[in-house]
Amino acid sequence: MLALAGLGTLGILLSTHVRFGVGFAVGSGLGILNYLWLHHIVEALVNAGRVRPSKAALAKVFLRYPLMFAGVYLFYKSGWLPFTAILAGFFVPVGGVLIEALVLLRDGWKDPA
Secondary structure, eight states: OHHHHHHHHHHHHHTTOHHHHHHHHHHHHHHHHHHHHHHHHHHHHHGGGTSOOOHHHHHHHHHHHHHHHHHHHHHHHHOSSOHHHHHHHHTHHHHHHHHHHHHHHHHHHHOOO
């Protein structure tokens, strides 16, 4: 995901759209952070049968979307960065998951056993 975010940001910056590139970088950073928090939440819930989830994991469950919406609202209202660039950056984790799925499919076809 970081490589996809870096390549996307670099491509946008090379096309001389600096504000859009920075907005894409911010959006992809927020999207990756959201993905990582979701990963930690799922791990904590899977282990919940054995160990009680930590307070940090529970805080991530309840604060994930309000923090994200507050950040997006701040950029939307202030106009510091293009709103569409931030939204485009949010889709970087989707691209990373799709690339990983394609790699796993390729590996599965190579070794069917």
